[in-house]
Amino acid sequence: MTTQTAEPVATRVAVPATSKAASDRIRSWGVMAARILLCGVFGLPLVFMMVSSFKPDQQIFGDLGSVNAFLPVGDISLDNYLGVFDRVPFAQFILNSVMVSVLTVILGILVNSMAAFALSRIEFRGQKVILSVILATLIVPFETLALPLLWWCNQLPYFDGSIGWLDTYAVQIVPFVANAFSLYLFYQYFDSIPRELDEAARVDGAGWFRIYRSVIMPLSGPAIATVAILTFLPAWNSYLWPLMVVQTESLRPAMVGIDYFKQMATSWGQIMAYASMITIPVLAVFIAFQRSFINSIASSGVKG
Amino acid sequence: MIPFKKIAVGLLATALTLSLGACSKGGSTSTAAAGSPADVSLWTHNAGNKAELGAIQTIVDDYNASQTKYKVNLQAFPQDSYNQSVVAAAAAKKLPCVLDIDQPNVSNWAWAGYLAPLTGMDDLLGKYMPSTVAKWNGKTYAYGYYDVALTWVARKSVLTKYGIRIPTIDAPWTAAEFADVAKKLKAGGEWTNPIDMMTGGSGEWWPYGYSPQLQSFGGDLINRTDYKTADGALNGDKAVAWAKWFAGLVNDGYMAKKSGADPQADFLNGKSALLWTGSWAGTPVRAKLADDAVFLPPIDFGNGPKVGGGSWTWGASTNCANAQGAQDYLKFAAGDKYVTKVAKDTTNIPATDAAAAAIPGYEAGGINDIFRQYSKKFTVLRPETPGYSYIATEFAKAAQDILNGAEPKATLDTAVKNIDANQAANNYFQ
Numbered sequence: 001m002t003t004q005t006a007e008p009v010a011t012r013v014a015v016p017a018t019s020k021a022a023s024d025r026i027r028s029w030g031v032m033a034a035r036i037l038l039c040g041v042f043g044l045p046l047v048f049m050m051v052s053s054f055k056p057d058q059q060i061f062g063d064l065g066s067v068n069a070f071l072p073v074g075d076i077s078l079d080n081y082l083g084v085f086d087r088v089p090f091a092q093f094i095l096n097s098v099m100v101s102v103l104t105v106i107l108g109i110l111v112n113s114m115a116a117f118a119l120s121r122i123e124f125r126g127q128k129v130i131l132s133v134i135l136a137t138l139i140v141p142f143e144t145l146a147l148p149l150l151w152w153c154n155q156l157p158y159f160d161g162s163i164g165w166l167d168t169y170a171v172q173i174v175p176f177v178a179n180a181f182s183l184y185l186f187y188q189y190f191d192s193i194p195r196e197l198d199e200a201a202r203v204d205g206a207g208w209f210r211i212y213r214s215v216i217m218p219l220s221g222p223a224i225a226t227v228a229i230l231t232f233l234p235a236w237n238s239y240l241w242p243l244m245v246v247q248t249e250s251l252r253p254a255m256v257g258i259d260y261f262k263q264m265a266t267s268w269g270q271i272m273a274y275a276s277m278i279t280i281p282v283l284a285v286f287i288a289f290q291r292s293f294i295n296s297i298a299s300s301g302v303k304g
Numbered sequence: 305m306i307p308f309k310k311i312a313v314g315l316l317a318t319a320l321t322l323s324l325g326a327c328s329k330g331g332s333t334s335t336a337a338a339g340s341p342a343d344v345s346l347w348t349h350n351a352g353n354k355a356e357l358g359a360i361q362t363i364v365d366d367y368n369a370s371q372t373k374y375k376v377n378l379q380a381f382p383q384d385s386y387n388q389s390v391v392a393a394a395a396a397k398k399l400p401c402v403l404d405i406d407q408p409n410v411s412n413w414a415w416a417g418y419l420a421p422l423t424g425m426d427d428l429l430g431k432y433m434p435s436t437v438a439k440w441n442g443k444t445y446a447y448g449y450y451d452v453a454l455t456w457v458a459r460k461s462v463l464t465k466y467g468i469r470i471p472t473i474d475a476p477w478t479a480a481e482f483a484d485v486a487k488k489l490k491a492g493g494e495w496t497n498p499i500d501m502m503t504g505g506s507g508e509w510w511p512y513g514y515s516p517q518l519q520s521f522g523g524d525l526i527n528r529t530d531y532k533t534a535d536g537a538l539n540g541d542k543a544v545a546w547a548k549w550f551a552g553l554v555n556d557g558y559m560a561k562k563s564g565a566d567p568q569a570d571f572l573n574g575k576s577a578l579l580w581t582g583s584w585a586g587t588p589v590r591a592k593l594a595d596d597a598v599f600l601p602p603i604d605f606g607n608g609p610k611v612g613g614g615s616w617t618w619g620a621s622t623n624c625a626n627a628q629g630a631q632d633y634l635k636f637a638a639g640d641k642y643v644t645k646v647a648k649d650t651t652n653i654p655a656t657d658a659a660a661a662a663i664p665g666y667e668a669g670g671i672n673d674i675f676r677q678y679s680k681k682f683t684v685l686r687p688e689t690p691g692y693s694y695i696a697t698e699f700a701k702a703a704q705d706i707l708n709g710a711e712p713k714a715t716l717d718t719a720v721k722n723i724d725a726n727q728a729a730n731n732y733f734q
Contacts, residue, residue: 061569087352147395154396166398243385244392249351259382260352265588268566 053272080273088257097254100172101235107177108231116186117212171245182227189223225292254278341375344629345400351380359649374629401624407614408686410438415690420620428638435613435683436655446619450652453678454611456600457579476601476609486558497560500576504563510700516610521546531689534723539716547712583675613683690733694726
């Protein structure tokens, strides 16, 4: 009996020592392989875009069947980039996109955080109903709102006394400042901040705005960063709305500019060059905010 | 660490500065000061197309310099999204005075009340090729400086190598001959799919590119006697024969179900032997292949060879404060001088004989004259009914389904049912 029980015990102790290390190694290789695969899936289109931006159209298609599609080989030049500057007012488009996106982000952070603060901290009748109604708007796709929104924007009095907001920067910004998703992110984050801090501030004589400004917002860095990114990306990528409301070339954002290259004979090299140039600001914003973005997602449980 | 207060102040300052700029309005809505010329806004689909935009700008500049009553202001939009911009502007009642319109859309936009008929231009437009003048309900709504024509592009050396007869405008390939051509090219083994009909294209390409074969078989997109039904035209025996032929090209391996993103580049790179494209390919293909390039007429499937007709045209909107200025500009811009200018700069088929004679290559016997002959001899306009855009969508969907293996007769029956329902639902666009 003793022998019978001792043997399995010895085996149980000896085998895991080597197999655990081996399985750990296999697992780490597996994780590494999965990461490399994911990097490839997400990174290769970007590599293709960047590399193709230096190639003439015929070579882009000629290289498609081989690994050369991802390598800067063959007839490499800056011709496509020169072509872009020759074809579209690139600096103007980028400036417009930066202005529209940055203003939408800044105003969005202010408006949505204030609304979220009120819903999270100030008790009033119908608070939950208002929050529910705001959240319900999340299920309505923008495409269904586009035409009614266009109608409204065309009826509103403008700052200069004329009627209608069409063909302005403002019409590209204002309709997207109040955002239910951003508001909910702030609301969720503010709810996680202990209310004792508000009470302490109140004891010191702070009012609601002081609490918002000096207590809540300084503690909400990750939420602000997340809202900034989630507001910046759609504002930067905005395409349908500017098509509908902007007629003057000098007010057009960068994303609409990509259509300039889709003619009877599409200039794929120039499209790649243009796409590369308008992707850089987005990557820069993401890299600048990525730590806060990840922290916020981890802490709030929000899945993008 | 930067204090929150500084960040907040910085953000607010940025917002305030940018907001000041954000309140300015675009030029299209500006109003003219008293005594200055009346504003005539003009929209074109040519943003990014330097050749055509330059030509249109020349006409606008010439017009503005020729008189002091009106001032035409040009706004260019990218072609790919132009229609959405126009429809949105129409919804907001902010259409420009003058605009260019893809010809198949003219009847719909006229019916919808976007376009005003052109007046007093009958003599001028009588010199234009019929396919460049857009009419609906007996009225002329738009005219174009040029047209384009469909053509098969091939290498002369390849056709000679495979013992294939080079067809001419008077003796195009017949259906049987084309079947033999496809068989020979496929048997050569040089190409996986020797024929490329640009099946990776989207939108308007489908009815424009493939309804001519349907019409050559004897079918059509709709019955053109009263434009009330597609029954018999799009699902009759002849239409079904077309559908079977079209699907057969894929089933027999002659053509890809979906061609590459740039079929012209594929052809020039030797990935296909026969390319179904348009006269716009003339210049780039000749640049690469020189005399080896041949531009062949469409196939005669029994009812004569056919090509699509109608390209970009110019008209006036109903939403113009200076409607007389719009009509005045359009008259000024319809002269042969400007037909020549635009057709030459865009290398398209000029709308008038005088312009053709003045453009090198389009003169009788010139290298591009063949396209003009195809256009004059084989053009069938896409149906001039406000329901065309729906017909086009249904036809494109049916053709794509058929290429993907759907049963031809049933698929065409469904398309007919939908088209007829749409025509009826709109009271036949009366």
